[in-house]
Structure formats: C-alpha cells, structure tokens
Amino acid sequence: MMTPDSEAALAEAVEGAKDTLRIQGGGTRPIGHAEGEVLSTAGLSGIELYEPGALTLVAKAGTPVAVIEAALAKENQRLPFEPMDHRALLGTSGEPTIGGVVATNASGPRRIQAGACRDSLIGVRYVDGQGGVIKNGGRVMKNVTGYDLVKLLAGSYGTLGVLTEVGFKVLPGIEATATLVLHGLDVTRAVEAMSKALGSPFEISAAAHFPETGKTTLRLEGFEASVKYRMAQLRALLDGFGDMEEVLGNASKEHWVAARDVTHFAGVEGDIWRVSVKPSDAAGVIKHLPDGARLSLDWGGGLIWVVAPRGADIRAAMNGIAGHATCLRGNAATFHPESAPLAAISQGLREKFDPRGILNTGLMG
Numbered sequence: 029m030m031t032p033d034s035e036a037a038l039a040e041a042v043e044g045a046k047d048t049l050r051i052q053g054g055g056t057r058p059i060g061h062a063e064g065e066v067l068s069t070a071g072l073s074g075i076e077l078y079e080p081g082a083l084t085l086v087a088k089a090g091t092p093v094a095v096i097e098a099a100l101a102k103e104n105q106r107l108p109f110e111p112m113d114h115r116a117l118l119g120t121s122g123e124p125t126i127g128g129v130v131a132t133n134a135s136g137p138r139r140i141q142a143g144a145c146r147d148s149l150i151g152v153r154y155v156d157g158q159g160g161v162i163k164n165g166g167r168v169m170k171n172v173t174g175y176d177l178v179k180l181l182a183g184s185y186g187t188l189g190v191l192t193e194v195g196f197k198v199l200p201g202i203e204a205t206a207t208l209v210l211h212g213l214d215v216t217r218a219v220e221a222m223s224k225a226l227g228s229p230f231e232i233s234a235a236a237h238f239p240e241t242g243k244t245t246l247r248l249e250g251f252e253a254s255v256k257y258r259m260a261q262l263r264a265l266l267d268g269f270g271d272m273e274e275v276l277g278n279a280s281k282e283h284w285v286a287a288r289d290v291t292h293f294a295g296v297e298g299d300i301w302r303v304s305v306k307p308s309d310a311a312g313v314i315k316h317l318p319d320g321a322r323l324s325l326d327w328g329g330g331l332i333w334v335v336a337p338r339g340a341d342i343r344a345a346m347n348g349i350a351g352h353a354t355c356l357r358g359n360a361a362t363f364h365p366e367s368a369p370l371a372a373i374s375q376g377l378r379e380k381f382d383p384r385g386i387l388n389t390g391l392m393g
Contacts, residue, residue: 033071035153035161035192041067042190043159048389051186053090053128056113056120057356063389069127072192075099084150086195089127096126104201109145110136116294118357127191133183136288137234137247140226140327146182148196154181154189157382165195180377186388188381204252206259207275207283210244210266213237216311218244219329221269223307226328228265230258236287237325245275247284292324296335299358301342303332305351316345363392 029052032038042049048064055068069090077086080103087096093111100106111129115121128134130152135144142148151165164177181188210221218237225232225246234247246262248255263272275283286292293300298320305313307329314323314332321342322335336342336358343353343364352364366374374392378385 029066029068031068031071035072035155038067038069038072038190038192039155039159039161042155042157042386045384045386048386051131051190051388053125053131054092055122056115056124057118057128057132057134058120064386067190069125069190069192070123072127073125076193077195080105083198083200084195085198086151086193087126088193089125089130089191091126093124093126093129100198101201105198106201107196108138108142108148108199110138110142110288111145112136112288112290114289114356117290117300119295126194130182130191130194131184131186137236137284137326140235140330141231141233142199144182146179148198149178149182149194150197151193151195152178152181152191153193154191156189157384157387161192162189185391187378187392188387190387202249204255205247205249205277205280205284206255207280208246208248208259208262208266209273209275210246210269211271211273212242213244213269215239215314215325215329217269218325219307219310221266222246222328225262225266228262230262230265232262234284234287234326235328237329238292239323239325240292244269245283245287247280287324287326290324290333293322293333293335296322298322298335298337299340299342300356301332301334301336301353302356303334303342303346303351303353304330305332305346305349306330309349309351312347312349313345313351316347317342318345 030041032041049067050064052066052068072088072090074091075087078099111134113124129145133145153163155161181191213221221244222235226235232246233249237244248258259274303313310325310329310332317334318337318340320337324333334342346353354363
C-alpha cells in the first residue's frame with residue numbers, strides 16, 4: 029500500500045504508476061472489483077481552513093470524519109447532509125474519511141431536506157490520472173467560475189481523480205429534535221403517510237419506515253417552540269393514519285443515528301443491497317423481493333435497504349421499475365449496470381480525466 033503524506037507525493041505516485049491503482053480512503057466502504065496496488069489518502073489529514081462566521085470548512089481528503097464533526101460541534105455547527113457510518117452494517121473496520129464521504133457522495137436521512145453531500149461541496153482539489161493537480165470551486169460559497177467539476181467528482185468513487193482536499197458549506201447546529209412515530213402501517217400506507225408529511229409545510233427532515241417493527245418515523249428539527257408547534261400540526265395532518273407517539277430529545281437523536289447507519293441490520297447474515305427508486309415505486313419493488321429478504325425504507329421510501337439471501341439478484345425485483353440497485357456486501361458486490369447512453373458518457377469522462385485507465389479500473393463497469 030502506498031500512503032503519500034502530501035499532495036505532491038500523491039501526484040508523483042500517480043504519475044509514476046506503471047499499472048492500475050486501487051484508490052482507498054478509510055477502507056470502510058469496499059465495493060466492486062477495483063484492480064491494482066492500493067493508493068491510500070489516509071496520509072493527507074488535517075483541517076486547513078475553518079471559518080465559523082463564514083460557515084465554511086476546508087480539509088484534506090484523509091481527515092477522519094470524526095475530527096471534522098468534533099471541530100464543528102465546538103462551534104455548534106454541522107455538516108448538512110448527515111454522513112453515515114456503515115462499518116457495523118458492512119462488517120468493515122478502518123476510519124471513515126471526509127474524502128471517502130465525498131468520493132461516495134455519502135448522504136444520510138437528512139438528504140430529503142438538505143440535499144446530498146455534493147450539494148454542500150464548494151470546492152475540491154484532486155490528482156487526475158496523469159498526475160496533474162486540479163483545483164475546482166473555491167473556499168467561499170459565492171464561487172461561480174469555470175466548470176462545476178465539484179459535483180462531478182462527488183460520487184465518482186475515485187474513477188476520475190484522487191481527491192486531496194474538499195471544501196464545504198456548513199450549517200448551524202440544531203436546538204431541538206422530535207420524532208413522530210406511526211404504528212402498524214404497511215409499506216403502501218407508510219409511503220403515503222411519509223409523502224403527505226414531506227409535502228406539508230412542516231419541514232420534515234427525515235422520514236423512514238421499518239416493516240419488522242411496524243414503525244414509520246418522521247423527524248422535526250429546529251428551535252424548540254417551532255418543533256413543538258409543527259409536531260402538533262403534523263399530528264393533526266396525519267390523524268387518519270392510526271396510533272401515534274412522540275419521541276423527544278436524545279431518544280429522537282439516537283433513533284436517527286441508528287437509522288442513518290442501518291445498525292438494525294448489523295451482523296445479519298446475507299447480502300446487503302441499496303435500492304434507489306421513486307417512493308411511489310417502493311411497494312412494487314418490495315413485492316418482488318425474494319423470500320427471506322429483510323428491508324427498511326429511508327428518504328420517504330426512495331431508499332430501500334435490503335438484506336437478501338446469499339446470491340439473490342435484487343435487480344430482478346425491480347421488474348422494469350426505474351432506479352438502481354447496488355450490492356454493497358456479497359459476492360455480487362457491484363454497481364447497477366449503466367444504460368448504454370449513460371455508459372458512453374461515463375466512458376468519455378474517464379478517458380478525459382484518466383486517459384491511461386489506471387484509477388479504480390473496473391470498479392464502476
């Protein structure tokens with residue numbers, strides 16, 4: 029494993045590579061079949077700029093997420109997109125890094141309100157496939173120059189470049205949180221309730237459903253008086269959906285940390301799949317899941333976590349429904365195959381960013 033301790037050393041390693049390289053951050057989200065020697069960004073660590081008054085933070089790619097979150101917490105600030113930690117779910121070790129978060133576009137339950145990781149990015153630095161150092165975006169929020177490579181690099185899993193520095197807009201902390209729990213709904217009714225809540229003016233920041241417990245959960249956040257008022261209004265709005273209860277304070281926070289990290293499936297045998305569809309299509313997918321599959325829903329039904337029997341093809345359960353299914357753990361751990369037009373665009377991009385084809389070769393098809 030190569031672990032450069034500077035951007036210059038990393039660029040030199042890429043430029044001098046004679047074979048393919050397998051790019052790795054904290055090693056907590058292995059997927060696919062990337063080839064070659066491991067090139068780790070763990071040696072690039074540290075917060076380079078943090079201006080609480082300007083709500084901006086810039087850090088080296090190998091900086092642990094825990095370090096970022098601790099620095100923000102001291103100033104009562106946070107990353108808007110609630111990055112998850114899936115070590116328990118996937119059975120991995122290592123330390124999640126902020127560059128790995130960006131490379132995978134890792135985004136938690138709050139995505140339905142605050143957007144994905146890429147929506148909070150304001151700048152990146154990366155090394156392309158020829159060893160060139162590229163900067164895009166900036167260290168302030170008002171930056172509109174050049175092509176928006178920032179969003180392109182987010183979620184590219186190291187196939188277009190090796191991230192060395194990332195910059196974010198951050199948000200103030202949250203004063204109060206509360207969760208409304210609906211009991212006994214099936215998937216169709218749960219999605220209906222979540223959609224009704226999300227379409228309301230009451231600023232739902234997370235919506236999930238857990239078939240095994242029969243619980244549908246909706247989160248409210250903000251100033252305490254506002255949360256209390258919106259909770260009363262939300263209860264009235266959903267009055268026809270059966271029994272309800274409120275979960276407040278730390279209990280609400282703990283519920284959403286567990287939902288974010290999908291810890292209810294930690295240690296469970298089987299393949300782990302992440303299925304993304306329109307919430308209205310969730311019930312159609314679930315109907316075709318293989319016997320023995322276990323599941324939960326996030327993002328109002330738009331994200332389905334599935335624990336499937338070993339070797340089961342969950343993509344077949346989509347049965348023509350638009351979306352994608354990615355196997356995160358199992359022998360078939362791969363990304364959803366791209367359509368021919370999208371595959372052509374992806375290949376064209378890789379040829380521009382990595383003309384030698386050495387960065388995470390084979391990872392995304």
